[in-house]
Amino acid sequence: MGGKVQIFDTTLRDGEQVPGCGLNKKEKIIITEALEELGVDIIEAGFPISSPGDFESVKAIAETVNNATVCALSRAVKKDIECAAESLRKAKYPRIHTGIGTSDQHVFTKLKISKEKVLEKARDCVSYAKKFVDDVEFYAEDAGRTDNDFLAQVIQEAVKAGATVVNIPDTTGYCLPEEYGQKIKYLVDHVDGIENVTISTHCHNDLGLSTANSIAGIQNGARQIECTINGVGERAGNTSLEEVVMVMRKHKGLNFDTNINTQNLYPISRLVSETMNMPVQANKAIVGSNAFAHSSGIHQDGVIKNRDNYEIIDPAEVGVNKSSIILTARSGRAALNFRLGQIGVVLNKSELEETYQRFLRLADDINVVDDPELKELVGAYAHITV
Ligand code: KIV
Numbered sequence: 001m002g003g004k005v006q007i008f009d010t011t012l013r014d015g016e017q018v019p020g021c022g023l024n025k026k027e028k029i030i031i032t033e034a035l036e037e038l039g040v041d042i043i044e045a046g047f048p049i050s051s052p053g054d055f056e057s058v059k060a061i062a063e064t065v066n067n068a069t070v071c072a073l074s075r076a077v078k079k080d081i082e083c084a085a086e087s088l089r090k091a092k093y094p095r096i097h098t099g100i101g102t103s104d105q106h107v108f109t110k111l112k113i114s115k116e117k118v119l120e121k122a123r124d125c126v127s128y129a130k131k132f133v134d135d136v137e138f139y140a141e142d143a144g145r146t147d148n149d150f151l152a153q154v155i156q157e158a159v160k161a162g163a164t165v166v167n168i169p170d171t172t173g174y175c176l177p178e179e180y181g182q183k184i185k186y187l188v189d190h191v192d193g194i195e196n197v198t199i200s201t202h203c204h205n206d207l208g209l210s211t212a213n214s215i216a217g218i219q220n221g222a223r224q225i226e227c228t229i230n231g232v233g234e235r236a237g238n239t240s241l242e243e244v245v246m247v248m249r250k251h252k253g254l255n256f257d258t259n260i261n262t263q264n265l266y267p268i269s270r271l272v273s274e275t276m277n278m279p280v281q282a283n284k285a286i287v288g289s290n291a292f293a294h295s296s297g298i299h300q301d302g303v304i305k306n307r308d309n310y311e312i313i314d315p316a317e318v319g320v321n322k323s324s325i326i327l328t329a330r331s332g333r334a335a336l337n338f339r340l341g342q343i344g345v346v347l348n349k350s351e352l353e354e355t356y357q358r359f360l361r362l363a364d365d366i367n368v369v370d371d372p373e374l375k376e377l378v379g380a381y382a383h384i385t386v
């Protein structure tokens with residue numbers, strides 16, 4: 001168990017599908033370059049058949065990328081696959097990602113075909129894509145709600161037809177972690193030849209379980225995680241890249257490793273947020289603006305004494321300058337003294353006490369006390385500023 005987990009970034013495909021998050025070619029290239037620096041293994045560049053603009057973007061990304069595999073999405077349709085292949089012509093490491101819905105819901109109410117036909121299409125789309133590239137990833141859309149026995153039959157067809165990667169999407173974010181993990185295990189146990197292909201997770205976040213489900217996936221045999229920066233994506237989003245990477249890094253006992261340069265996580269989070277015009281919630285794990293901010297007196301006192309009391313990640317590890325002590329009416333004397341020290345003010349005990357009482361009244365009024373207000377507050381002690 002354990003080993004290297006491939007990070008497949010789909011910010012530019014699944015992430016970019018979000019209304020209002022659309023990117024032009026230039027913006028996609030900027031993000032592509034940042035993704036390469038981050039160290040992702042696969043960049044899903046787009047869905048080329050969807051529009052001429054997307055086709056051109058995938059083509060430009062394929063020409064730009066040096067080390068990562070560039071992937072293009074297609075349905076199990078010949079003209080989609082041809083278009084994906086054409087867009088990837090200049091890629092050093094091209095991958096076509098093709099597939100079909102497999103749950104009863106998708107088969108009977110979306111595709112409106114028989115299950116036998118699904119098996120045939122799974123086989124055919126992989127065989128057709130293999131005519132253009134060696135590296136073919138097959139997805140079983142809505143695998144999360146697909147009966148495991150039928151899913152294994154579909155994946156068996158894809159493996160026999162030469163798929164190099166099989167993607168098991170929890171398209172609707174429905175699965176519980178144990179259930180999703182068992183699904184991966186079921187495929188490991190029931191599909192002949194699956195040991196020669198990479199199993200991939202692709203979990204959506206409708207119930208807030210995408211990170212837990214992806215980790216359950218790798219604990220049961222998957223070795224690729226599909227994810228996006230800041231977890232952007234359809235509806236409640238995709239698995240958040242920064243979260244799964246840091247789970248693996250922090251839980252050394254899991255024995256998993258990635259090629260990600262974690263110091264780039266915060267900078268790329270800001271870049272994607274600004275370029276996509278998609279704010280990151282303040283309390284978002286790893287990259288939210290409050291992820292390393294402490295505001296209650298008890299926590300502040302603990303962090304000032306030893307960061308490890310309340311932080312499991314050194315902010316520098318993910319590219320954040322430092323943890324911050326936010327001064328509010330819940331802060332204690334230790335925090336006030338610490339922040340005064342940061343602006344070069346040293347007070348004796350009675351001066352600190354007197355300032356603290358005035359600070360509390362001010363903080364009750366304005367909520368957060370920043371450096372300018374702090375300087376005003378200690379104006380009377382300006383003579384002892386160091
Ligand atoms: O969520 C999903 O099922 C997908 C597939 C197209 C891979 O994005």
Ligand code: ZN
Nearest residue numbers: 014169171202
């Ligand atoms: Zn998806």
